[in-house]
Amino acid sequence: MDSGSFNYHRFRDDKDENGLVEIIREYKDGLIFYLNSIVGNIHTAEELAEDTFVLLGTKKPRDKTTGSFKTWLYTIGRNIAIDYLRCHRAGREVSDTEIVDISADEESLEASYIREERKIAVHRALGSLRPEYRQVLWLMYFEDLSAKQAASVMKKSVHSIETLVYRARKSLKQTLETEGFTYEELS
């Protein structure tokens, strides 16, 4: 049992709120970045991450998966994000001041969560890729999930994930090269 599962059981079975607080502390930033790769707006991603934790607290679903807690949590987050996109298909307009706020918030979160400068540069390049590419690269290279775990989160077969990663890396490499980077690990 990983620490996430342990804290969730503490919260659900022992009714200890600190269990949920610990989950939020441990997974909040990663979940926000992952949801940002789906919805493309860090503020919306933050709201959706909060909704995910609220769902854990109100519905108290059973962790049926045999994998890690993180995979399960990200799957719930992804479903909530897809519901959100379905309801807001038309997309909402973002004002200039909001754009400045968004990029400032994203930068500070990057500095605290990703830390390494080179990885931050790669993360920024992800922004110009297709949402599916962003998602798979985030899960596998920033969250260190295996292809099987990423497949479980994205509800795809392992084979689909492998081909998606291949295409995503190719696309990311092109983007990085046009910006003057050489990133050997992605070649």
Next chain:
Amino acid sequence: MKNYHEMAQSVLSRINEYETAKKRKKKVVLKTAVPACCLCAAVLAGVCLHGTGAKSSKIGIDDTGAKKPISALQNSTAESRKNVTPKDEKPDSSSATKGKKLAYINDDMLGLVIVDGKEYIQEFTDYVIEETYTADQFIGDARDFEGTYKSGDSSIQAKLYTTKESRNVLLVKLGNGGTVVLIRNGEFCINNKDYVYSSDDLDGATKEKCIGKARPYIIEVPTVQNNIGADDTLWTVQGDENKLIAVKPDGTQALYCVEKKN
């Protein structure tokens, strides 16, 4: 942006609000349910008393004054029950829907049903997906259709329903209270054939005739993301009518094929 402490406070307060609202709702339901139940019981008792009186004067005694055997009454009730066709049945909204219990006919078996030549396969069922779909029309017993339920444990009832949310999703409500979500196995449908993603490797397949954009043929399922895109162009494959090539706007190609039905 909130830090983790602020987010935790906000989450906990929202959970508290939800719990309070739930308790209030429960109170209101209890408050109205008790008098309503009393009223129903009184009405029922009245109807029963009235019915008993009527029976003794009309059914219990025939023209000759002789009493009819009770078994004659029981037979007529049994016959009227038999005449109820499955189509008259409404989705069971009691335990099956509210229990939200994940269930399989056999633990190691993936649910599969073939309806009108289309294959529906069990989707990885988690809490949110199960919440997404609600039963609509009763189609029949899943054990009467080709698929895994036919060969499964025949003692477990398996009612098959369409869903309100998507015509490409079916629900199986099992007699043990479980619900299984079945998703149509295919990404797009052309000439009544469902095509599934095969690989990015064309494996020697060559393009023959352009069919057009994939958009009108795509099988939409709310909880599934397809590999095929609406703007992908579809091509037939030379010498194999069960395969198609899809070309994405960025030039990448993928092979799709018709899966053989079990």
